[in-house]
Amino acid sequence: MNLARHRTGTAAGHAVVLGAGIAGLCAARALSEVFDRVTLVERDTLAGDGAPRRGVPQGAHVHSLTVRGAAVLEEFFPGFVDRLAADGAAVVTALSEVEIVFFGSLLHKVPVGTVLQAGRPFLEDRLREAVRAVPRITVLDGREAIAPLATTGNDRVVGVRLARPGLPGSTEDVDADLVVDAMGRAGRGAAWLEALGYRKPAEQRLRVDVAYASRRYLVPPGAAGPDHALLVGATPARPRGLVLTRQENDLWVLSLYGFGRPDHPPTEPGEFLRFAAELASGPIWEALRRAEPVTDVAAFGYPHSLRRHYHRLRRLPDGLISTGDAICSLNPIYGAGMTVAALQAAALRECLADGTRDLPRRFYRSAAKALRLPWLFSTLADRSMPQVPGTRPAFAALLGKSFRATMRAAATDPEVAAAVWNAVSLTASPAALARPRVVAATLRNWPRGSER
Incomplete structure (x- = not known):
């Protein structure tokens, strides 16, 4: 069944997005271009008062929307x-x-x-207002996802069971042609795959x-x-x-x-x-x-950065995908989380332009490409810290020297500084740090003598 059409054509079907954070909001917007109904479900009560909410425990801390992230939202x-x-x-x-x-x-x-x-909270409240203004999207708060609904052979997810937190007997079943898990790094989508008889994705921590x-x-x-x-x-x-x-x-x-x-x-x-x-x-x-x-x-x-390799799974049910932190959660000190969520929504949008046939497999492969460099850059920076276990001391020391030399060059060289910033903010590929002129500037600042 191929319910979705090209974004400029007629839409059909019902999509349900679980989680109204940045990943869920962006996914709902992408889905609204090809489904005639999109329901966005959130466990928290969405007050819109600018205060951090329970479902976003990191909401009180520094957030910055990178140039790349802002471009996708725009x-x-x-x-x-x-x-x-x-x-x-x-x-x-x-x-x-x-x-x-x-x-x-x-x-x-x-x-x-x-x-x-x-x-x-300021950014999320306004993004949610923009999503609510899309005619095809309905927002349901104060409800949590309990389990997926599937066909007899579990080859397709056809809806989701919801409940009101703390209210026994409040369950309701919602039919859907596509269910999107944007509920964060806890990974309910991965657990649901296992419950339906599929393999869970391999995890890298x-x-x-x-x-x-x-x-x-x-x-x-x-x-x-x-x-x-x-x-x-x-x-x-x-x-x-x-x-x-x-x-x-x-x-x-x-x-x-x-x-x-x-x-x-x-x-x-x-x-x-x-x-x-x-x-x-x-x-x-x-x-x-x-x-x-x-x-x-x-x-x-x-505690840990996390990546789930959904794109490596050989069998997947139709009608269910995960996105956002459910796929990849980066160390937040690098400020890339919101941008990575937006990039995955952009990948979903491109996949939906070709319909919903084999959507999970196509989306996970596209998302993996978008995540490859952010994950590599983040984890390499983490591995330069001797406090991060699992990295051989010699390799951690080499990474530390490399980063230190690069930043010394960036202190005086505007091209190197721009390359560093563009890599950190995901504005351009970190490959720019491998340009001959940048490498030469880095080598000139490589630790020597007693620093070696």
């Missing part, structure tokens, strides 16, 4: 970025208005594009043991000087980092992180600031020290 919702800016989101020129210290070197402040800085602590502050306009963000990355010798950014309506968020329990940031306010003071300096930091906190310190732990 394709789905023309004018969305301008609307965010009009509502108060900070539009910042990278790198000229951002101080970034990677592996001990301050990147050259060359202008390479704009970055949209806004809190996760990299234990990073990163913990966050964050607090929001109100900083008067102009008090922080010309810069609108400060990022101090962890190093192998000091596995701690800091991100301080201006977000919507002159609110700033300070997020601290550390690899391994001894370097996890504290949540007691005084200790929280002392931890930050070991990493930060300059006018932007002094302004924050005098600023008024508007929230308590929020904590969040991230």
Whole structure:
């Protein structure tokens, strides 16, 4: 059965998306182009009040929409970025208005594009409003997915069983031609495959043991000087980092992180600031020290990066796909999570343009291509940290030297700085770091003598 048509043709069928985070919202928008009904289901009650919600425990921490992520959202919702800016989101020129210290070197402040800085609840609330405005999409909150509904032979998923949390006997069955698991890294879609008699996808995990602590502050306009963000990355010798950014309506968020329990940031306010003071300096930091906190310190732990290789499965039922963190969850210190979710939705959109026949297999292969470089870049950076287990010490040391030399070159060379930024923000391929001129600049800064 081939229900979906080309996005410019007549749509048919019903799709159900489970999870109203960034991945689910973008997937619902892609599906609305080829299905005449899309139902977006969320376990949380969606208040739209700008507060972090239970289903997004990382919502209180720093989020930044990369240039690539903003471009994808703009394709789905023309004018969305301008609307965010009009509502108060900070539009910042990278790198000229951002101080970034990677592996001990301050990147050259060359202008390479704009970055949209806004809190996760602020951005998600407005993205949800844009999704609600699509005529074919209905949002159901306060309901959770219990199990898939399948044909007798389990060769096709034909719906999903929902329930209201905490209300026994509240189950309801919803028929669907396609069910999309966007419920996060817990991986219910993978468990459902096993329950239906299929193999679960192989999992690749990299234990990073990163913990966050964050607090929001109100900083008067102009008090922080010309810069609108400060990022101090962890190093192998000091596995701690800091991100301080201006977000919507002159609110700033300070997020601290550390690899391994001894370097996890504290949540007691005084200790929280002392931890930050070991990493930060300059006018932007002094302004924050005098600023008024508007929230308590929020904590969040991230045990491991995760990738599920759905694209390697030989057998898959029709009518069920997973997306977002359910496929790939990257260490959040690299700020790529929302962009990766949007890229997977873009891959889904392209696959749907050719119909729904063999959709799971085609989508997983397309998503794997989109995820290959973000996963490689993230995990290589993690493996340079000796606190991350599973990497041979010699290889971790080599990665650390390579990153340190690259960042030293990026401190004075605008081309290298731009290549680093484009790789981190997924604006361009990390392969640009292998250009002969960039490699030559890196080698000139390779540790020598006592540093070897």
